[in-house]
Amino acid sequence: MKEMMNASGFGYDPLSKRVVANEALWNTWLEGHPTTRPLKTKSIDYEKMGLVCGNDMATGQFARSLSSAPSIDLMQESSDYSNSDDVPIRVDDLECDSKGGGTSGESSSKKKEVRKRARDVEVLVTGMKESAALVQHALDNLADSIKNLEPHKRIGDEVYRELVKIEGLTRDDIDVTHEYLTLRKEMAAVFLSHGDKKEWILRRLHRIHAA
Numbered sequence: 598m599k600e601m602m603n604a605s606g607f608g609y610d611p612l613s614k615r616v617v618a619n620e621a622l623w624n625t626w627l628e629g630h631p632t633t634r635p636l637k638t639k640s641i642d643y644e645k646m647g648l649v650c651g652n653d654m655a656t657g658q659f660a661r662s663l664s665s666a667p668s669i670d671l672m673q674e675s676s677d678y679s680n681s682d683d684v685p686i687r688v689d690d691l692e693c694d695s696k697g698g699g700t701s702g703e704s705s706s707k708k709k710e711v712r713k714r715a716r717d718v719e720v721l722v723t724g725m726k727e728s729a730a731l732v733q734h735a736l737d738n739l740a741d742s743i744k745n746l747e748p749h750k751r752i753g754d755e756v757y758r759e760l761v762k763i764e765g766l767t768r769d770d771i772d773v774t775h776e777y778l779t780l781r782k783e784m785a786a787v788f789l790s791h792g793d794k795k796e797w798i799l800r801r802l803h804r805i806h807a808a
Contacts, residue, residue, distance in 0.1 A: 601626065601633060614640035753779035755789060763795045770806075774798060777805045 601607050606622045609615070616636045618626070627634055756778045760771045778785040791797045 601630070601636065614642055616641070752782060752785050752789075756785050759789065759794055760798070763798060765795070766798070766802075770802060774802065774805050777808055 601616065602609065604626070607616055607618045607626075610617050615638075623637055627637070753775065757771070757775050760766060760774055766774070778788055788794060788797055
């Protein structure tokens with residue numbers, strides 16, 4: 598429609614909301630633009646069309662700005678045209694030219710961009726879920742390891758408390774014996790259950806240092 602309104606000889610009647618031109622001009626125009634035939638008899642809100650596609654209009658004898666009031670000459674000219682049913686044409690159904698509002702190509706490009714962003718977000722979320730699963734797996738393994746170490750730690754603590762009670766053991770004797778018995782749960786259990794822990798340790802101290 599914008600191309601038509603830019604053509605000399607076409608105008609717009611804001612009261613009837615129709616494109617106006619003489620019959621000869623219409624016939625010539627429709628030969629080259631048959632798809633615009635509905636604009637000859639149907640009404641259209643050109644002010645709304647101007648907001649969507651721009652405000653350029655024709656420069657011929659029927660040219661009018663969107664803000665100007667209709668003149669008597671324009672009304673007289675429009676009386677020569679068809680009085681077909683005044684069925685409005687939806688502006689949304691008309692495609693703007695490349696200088697106007699959004700085109701179908703631009704809309705398609707935006708849709709592709711939205712789909713691409715959605716795929717990127719999906720990949721990011723999937724990666725985050727996989728990373729979270731790996732972290733959780735590592736935490737589970739750490740928890741299992743701690744549980745397995747707890748008995749050793751309890752035995753080691755108990756062995757150490759008993760060793761520091763034994764007179765005559767040096768710091769080195771205590772450290773070496775503590776490490777030796779902690780790594781050998783069965784022997785540590787024997788030590789802890791023995792009635793004379795000092796005698797038990799002294800008989801084995803040389804062998805423990807040599808281990």
